Amino acid sequence: MHCEQCRRPLQHSQEICQACNQELSYPASSNSNKALGVGRHHCPACNGFFDHWTTTLLPRNARWYTPQGQAITCPLCEEVLQWKRDAEPEQLPAGFQGIAFGLMWGIAYTIHPHVRLWATEQLGKWSLLLIPLLLIVMFFVAVRPSVQGVGVGPGRFILAQVQPNRKAKIWAGLLSGTAVFVGHWAVPQDTWLSLWCAWFGLGASGCVAAVLWRHFAERRKHLQPQVIQPSSLSASCSPSPRYSSHQQPTSRSGPV
Structure with a gap:
């Protein structure tokens, strides 16, 4: 066995020539x-x-x-790579994702005591986990974060691209969560229940709006006309290889 480029002898067919390997990019x-x-x-x-x-x-x-x-x-x-899934759902902008996370976090920590008491009396002690669980489900439905890891499912590696603005997501989450806490402690105590219900209704409305936006965005993406590549267009318009440009197929007719 020998190297096909420099003709140096090799021990077996799968060995890499070290001299030529140093010259590669x-x-x-x-x-x-x-x-x-x-x-x-x-x-x-x-x-x-x-x-x-x-x-x-x-x-x-x-x-x-x-x-x-x-x-x-x-x-x-x-080289720095990024995993790209073949079927990636439409994602909310980074700012709206931060707002959704901040609302979920703020609403979960400001649940009114009357809501806790009513849930405990009607559904039992374990029902106190239902409201935070419902908020988490609403967040996942609105944001649709990927739960699959890298290399799982149909996809491919691409060159690393600029990620969405993480600072905008962090600041939006902090501001929305702070707004919930400040509003909770600034208003009189007898209006805490009404304010919490308003925040919860705002989060539910945002979840529904995100689902509708994603539905129409994916539908608009599927309805867009597909661009035909010039190579495929020229291949489809080229004459059949069986006949030349000067020779046309002749029809074969049987005896009259």
């Missing part, structure tokens, strides 16, 4: 599966294949006071 791995391209995932940066991805802290080589976050990287070229 993205050095190949010694793992035979990665070298032969039979991995489960494909890297769009180096066109390599791998089964298990790696992680790194971003930004890299940051100062001790700079916050870092975990990011998925390709084990071959160490």
Whole structure:
């Protein structure tokens, strides 16, 4: 066995030539599966294949006071990747997601004592968990966060893109949650129940509005006309390979 490029001898057919490997833009791995391209995932940066991805802290080589976050990287070229699902539902903007989380958190911590007493008397002691559970379900229905992990389900890895503004989501959540608490303690105590019911109704209305918005957004996306690629259009308009441009098919007629 020898290298096809430099003709150096190799011990077996799956061995990588170290001299040629140093000249590549993205050095190949010694793992035979990665070298032969039979991995489960494909890297769009180096066109390599791998089964298990790696992680790194971003930004890299940051100062001790700079916050870092975990990011998925390709084990071959160490390029930062992002998992893209084939069927991704329409997502609310980052600000509305923060508002939904802040309302859920504020309403759950300001449940009126009369509501707790009524739920305990009518449904039992375990019914106190029903209201927070209902708020969590409303949040998941409105925001539709992904519950599947990376690499689960139909999808592919793409180059890392700019994520939605996380600062807007954090600030919107803090402001909405603070508004619930400030309104709860600022109004007289005899109006706490009415205010809590108003906040709960606002959260339910927002959940319904988010569901309707997502329905119409996905419907509008499916109704959009599909753009025909020029390559496929030219292929469909080209004459059949059986006949040349100067030779037309002749009809075969039987004897009269």
